[in-house]
Amino acid sequence: MSPRTSAAMHAVVRDHHHHHHPRHSVPPPRRCSHGHGWRSSGVRVVRASAATVTTSGAAAVADDSPSAAFWDYNLLFRSQRAESRDPVALRVTEGAIPLDFPAGTYYLAGPGMFTDDHGSTVHPLDGHGYLRAFCFDAAGAGAYYSARYVETAAKREEHRAGGPGESWRFTHRGPFSVLQGGSRVGNVKVMKNVANTSVLRWGGRLLCLWEGGEPYELDPRTLETIGPFDILGLGGGGDGASARDSSCHGLRRRRPWLHEAGIDVAAHLLRPVLSGLYSLPSITDSSGSLLCMWLVGAAPDPVIADRADVCARVAPAGVFSMPARRLLAHYKIDPKRNRLLMVACNAEDMLLPRSNFTFYGLLPSPPSKTNQYHINAPPDAACRLLAEFDASFALLQKREFVLPDHLMIHDWTFTDTHYVLLGNRIKLDIPGSLLALTGTQPMIAALAVDPSRESTPVYLLPRSPEADAAGSGRDWSVPIEAPSQIWSVHVGNAFEEPNARGGTTIQLHMSGCSYQWFHFHRMFGYNWLNKKLDPSFMNVAKGREWLPRLVQTVSSYPAAGDRPNAMQVSVDLDKRGACRGVSVRRLSDQWTRPADFPAINPSFANRRNRFIYAGAASGLRRFLPYFPFDSVVKIDVADGSTRLWSAAGRRFVGEPVFVPAGGREDDGYVLLVEYAVSDNRCHLVVLDARKIGERDAVVAKLEVPKHLTFPMGFHGFWADE
Numbered sequence: 001m002s003p004r005t006s007a008a009m010h011a012v013v014r015d016h017h018h019h020h021h022p023r024h025s026v027p028p029p030r031r032c033s034h035g036h037g038w039r040s041s042g043v044r045v046v047r048a049s050a051a052t053v054t055t056s057g058a059a060a061v062a063d064d065s066p067s068a069a070f071w072d073y074n075l076l077f078r079s080q081r082a083e084s085r086d087p088v089a090l091r092v093t094e095g096a097i098p099l100d101f102p103a104g105t106y107y108l109a110g111p112g113m114f115t116d117d118h119g120s121t122v123h124p125l126d127g128h129g130y131l132r133a134f135c136f137d138a139a140g141a142g143a144y145y146s147a148r149y150v151e152t153a154a155k156r157e158e159h160r161a162g163g164p165g166e167s168w169r170f171t172h173r174g175p176f177s178v179l180q181g182g183s184r185v186g187n188v189k190v191m192k193n194v195a196n197t198s199v200l201r202w203g204g205r206l207l208c209l210w211e212g213g214e215p216y217e218l219d220p221r222t223l224e225t226i227g228p229f230d231i232l233g234l235g236g237g238g239d240g241a242s243a244r245d246s247s248c249h250g251l252r253r254r255r256p257w258l259h260e261a262g263i264d265v266a267a268h269l270l271r272p273v274l275s276g277l278y279s280l281p282s283i284t285d286s287s288g289s290l291l292c293m294w295l296v297g298a299a300p301d302p303v304i305a306d307r308a309d310v311c312a313r314v315a316p317a318g319v320f321s322m323p324a325r326r327l328l329a330h331y332k333i334d335p336k337r338n339r340l341l342m343v344a345c346n347a348e349d350m351l352l353p354r355s356n357f358t359f360y361g362l363l364p365s366p367p368s369k370t371n372q373y374h375i376n377a378p379p380d381a382a383c384r385l386l387a388e389f390d391a392s393f394a395l396l397q398k399r400e401f402v403l404p405d406h407l408m409i410h411d412w413t414f415t416d417t418h419y420v421l422l423g424n425r426i427k428l429d430i431p432g433s434l435l436a437l438t439g440t441q442p443m444i445a446a447l448a449v450d451p452s453r454e455s456t457p458v459y460l461l462p463r464s465p466e467a468d469a470a471g472s473g474r475d476w477s478v479p480i481e482a483p484s485q486i487w488s489v490h491v492g493n494a495f496e497e498p499n500a501r502g503g504t505t506i507q508l509h510m511s512g513c514s515y516q517w518f519h520f521h522r523m524f525g526y527n528w529l530n531k532k533l534d535p536s537f538m539n540v541a542k543g544r545e546w547l548p549r550l551v552q553t554v555s556s557y558p559a560a561g562d563r564p565n566a567m568q569v570s571v572d573l574d575k576r577g578a579c580r581g582v583s584v585r586r587l588s589d590q591w592t593r594p595a596d597f598p599a600i601n602p603s604f605a606n607r608r609n610r611f612i613y614a615g616a617a618s619g620l621r622r623f624l625p626y627f628p629f630d631s632v633v634k635i636d637v638a639d640g641s642t643r644l645w646s647a648a649g650r651r652f653v654g655e656p657v658f659v660p661a662g663g664r665e666d667d668g669y670v671l672l673v674e675y676a677v678s679d680n681r682c683h684l685v686v687l688d689a690r691k692i693g694e695r696d697a698v699v700a701k702l703e704v705p706k707h708l709t710f711p712m713g714f715h716g717f718w719a720d721e
Contacts, residue, residue: 063650063678069623072650073525073535075677076628077124079113080147080710081168085222087135087144088708090684094701097140097686098669100661103721105220106134106671106684108654109199109208110713112149116158116168119180121531123442124524124712126174128155129196129208129216131223132710134671134684134702138721143684143702147710150208150216151225154192175212175443176521178528190443197329198715202340203391205229209329211410212347220719231360231393232325232344325358329715330411330490334361335605339396340389341414350408350426350447359419359461361388361397386419386461401461403477406450413494415506415606417467422488422510422569423457423479425450442528444520451515455481456488458571458582460506473576480571484584486512492566492598492614495607502575509587509612509637511596512567538627565595566614566635588640591633593617594626597655601665601689602718610638611666613656613689618646628652628712632670634692643693647685650678657716658689666690669699675712682709 111127129150136143149155160167172192173179193213200207200215207215207229217229325344332341339361346356388397399419407423414420432445457479462468468476492509499505525534566587572580586592595616600609615629630653631646647653652675661668670687682704691697704710 064622066623068650069535069539069621070532072652072677073624073628074533075680076652076675076712077111077114077127077524077533078711079115079127080130080708081113082708083149084145084147084708087146088705090134090143090145090702090704092143092700093683093703095686095699097136097143097700097702098661099140101136101140101669101686102659102661103136103138104659105136105201105719105721106657106659106716107199107201107206107719108132108134108673108713108716109196110711110715111194111196112147112711113159113168114711115531116170118169119531120170121177121528122170122174122179123176123526123528124533125196126177126192126194127196127711128152128158129194129210130710131199131208131218132713133223145684145704145708146223147708148218148223148225150195150218152193152195152216154194158192173439173443176523176526178440178442196714198331199717200331200340201717201719202333202389203393205393207231209327209331211329212326215327231342231389232327328409328412332412332414333602333605334388334414335603336416336607337388338391340391340393341386341419342389343386343409343412343419345409356400356402358398358400359386359388359463360395361386386463397464399461399463401459401476403459403479405457405479407457408447409488411488411490411510413491413508413510414463415494415496417463417470417496417504418506419461419463420494420506420508421459421461422482422486422491422508422512423459424487425453425457442521447520449487449515449518449520451485453481454485455483456486456584458482458569460571460573471573471577473574473578480579480582482569482582482584485515486567486584487515487518488512489596490598492612493600493605493609495609497608499572501572501580503573503577503580506571506573507608508569509598509600509609510567510569511565511598511614513565535624535627539624565593566591566598566612566633568637587612587637588635588642590640591616591635591642593619594629595633596629597715599656599658599670601658601660601668603660604665609665610636611689612637613658613670613692615653615655615672616644618644620646628675629654632656632672632687632692634666634689645687645692645697647674651676652712653685654713655715657718659718671716671718673713674701680709681706 109129109131111124112130113128114124115121129152130147131150132145132147134143134145149159154172158168158170158172160169170179172189174192174194175190191212193210193216195208195210195213195216197211198209200209201220204220206218206220206223208218209215214228215231217226218224219226324347326347328343328345330343333339334341342360344358344360386399386401387395389395403421403423405423406426406428407421408426409421409424412419412421426447427450429446429448432441432448435441436443436445458481459476459479460471460474461476462471489511492511494506494508496504496506519537522537525537527534567584568587569582569584571582574580593616595614597615599613600611612635614633614635616631616633617626617629618631619625620630630651631644632653634643634645636642653672654675655672657671659669659671666689668689670689670692672685672687674683674685676683684702684704685698686700686702687697688699
């Protein structure tokens with residue numbers, strides 16, 4: 001069987017009749033097409049145990065044209081203005097909710113509003129946060145749906161609610177967007193916290209997170225916004241000061257003091273600009289603008305501190321309004337210790353060749369007697385701030401690290417003894433920065449990927465002082481260079497085990513793509529000139545190997561890949577913590593197509609797992625072969641075998657989430673949303689995790705009322721009651 005063969009695909013039993021959308025008419029912005037499902041309508045052969053199943057691709061081929069691909073893709077990101085404040089009972093259209101399905105709520109974060117009433121269309125990453133909730137009663141008694149916008153400060157400013165005069169008017173560009181097709185030159189409002197990226201329920205609190213600001217807290221039952229939640233304020237105090245000092249001293253021994261002093265000066269000048277205390281000079285002040293950009297890019301000489309007043313000569317305050325320390329949207333839960341782990345970095349890190357990370361750790365409200373892991377270890381030093389919290393959001397541990405590299409980190413992971421960062425190297429784009437300041441290009445145009453090195457930096461940061469001491473044979477500020485250039489996208493799991501050297505082997509299961517494919521201001525195919533999304537960028541035929549893939553880092557095999565796919569990274573450390581080998585490889589040689597959003601049974605986080613579930617592309621649509629995803633692939637890491645479930649016809653899916661329902665690793669269900677764009681419908685699909693690849697993998701399909709159809713979501717969270 002060919003390498004593309006995947007174990008069994010969900011068979012389509014009945015024909016689907018597809019309806020073309022009018023070539024030049026777009027559905028009104030009040031509705032948004034959403035559906036989470038995997039397309040199984042193709043000429044793909046799949047394997048299930050010893051049996052082989054082939055499905056027909058006739059339904060998909062009927063509407064397989066560039067026009068259908070364009071409109072299907074844009075319908076996936078159509079605005080939804082309506083909210084569902086009162087829970088609505090969901091109709092089961094296929095199967096039945098299983099009796100052993102646990103009572104709980106599936107929360108899904110994502111954008112809801114992309115187009116305003118005044119000629120502006122924003123990038124999906126800049127759409128206002130729209131939280132969906134699917135609540136399940138016990139014993140399969142029923143399920144209910146509700147959805148509300150997160151009432152952020154930006155949303156309140158840009159939305160006039162209530163009455164016949166209700167309207168939306170975007171006043172902030174957002175980091176990825178341009179207003180009014182680029183015709184609104186000089187718009188000075190840039191950053192807005194849209195709280196649209198991920199969602200978390202912990203210690204009785206429900207939080208919606210975004211990459212550049214504070215989380216927003218919502219009522220877990222009503223979804224009413226309570227307000228910003230200053231989680232980083234919980235980690236305030238002087239505990240980490242000495243650790244940070246020692247870390248910085250270690251860093252400065254590795255770089256010339258003048259270089260470090262220049263970066264310090266640039267950081268000092270940038271902080272008030274990014275926080276909104278004052279802004280960059282107007283674009284007409286060429287000398288001031290050029291000086292500020294020069295500081296950001298080169299940070300050459302401390303004497304420029306005397307000219308800080310140049311950067312303070314100003315445009316109106318509040319251009320960026322970023323917090324001094326921004327929380328990353330991806331968090332981790334350590335099930336062994338019952339802790340929440342979070343990471344923050346400095347606002348100026350995006351613009352400087354130095355990264356500050358702080359890691360935080362919390363427990364969940366009173367910790368259970370079986371999970372009392374209160375380790376009152378003093379916080380460490382480093383340049384991203386990492387913290388560990390308990391269930392009542394009590395800070396257990398905070399460690400800071402300063403890394404001498406210009407990095408962008410979206411997702412990260414941890415093991416028993418380390419925080420693990422796969423660094424995505426970036427650089428400042430001076431011409432792009434100047435265009436971005438005019439308002440004619442997105443602010444993200446100020447950054448570009450930096451493919452100058454043919455390797456991937458893997459930072460293993462000690463999670464405790466004991467781990468720091470055990471790794472005395474290695475300087476944690478020096479990355480381990482994996483032998484393949486990978487842009488890290490999302491991490492499914494990481495764990496460590498003893499090896500034959502008396503040390504430790506660390507394995508990561510993740511998705512990654514190539515630097516050649518990743519492009520900051522063309523993500524999702526956003527085109528601010530025609531105010532549409534161009535699916536061809538995400539589906540370019542040339543360089544298919546660049547796309548996101550699932551990989552595993554383990555030995556010494558280079559991993560090639562364009563688009564996101566599943567990967568494994570493995571690092572061997574000796575007993576003193578020194579690296580003795582690192583490798584990168586695909587999680588499965590049977591699955592070579594794009595895949596992302598790797599998920600596992602959360603009970604197996606931070607320990608060896610066998611199964612990975614990920615969103616995947618079946619390749620059945622000629623003009624949408626890679627993205628959006630239309631399938632869920634289940635990978636058996638032990639033997640590399642794969643099984644596939646796909647949605648039928650013109651349907652797409654998002655991130656899979658695993659809901660445990662038994663003791664074995666794949667005892668449970670996989671939840672995902674199916675976006676049936678041809679019917680303007682969304683369905684919540686419940687898959688039996690053990691039967692993925694078989695005809696009866698779908699246990700239940702629940703239909704969201706048509707008037708509440710929503711756009712594609714980003715990341716979700718399952719909360720048991």
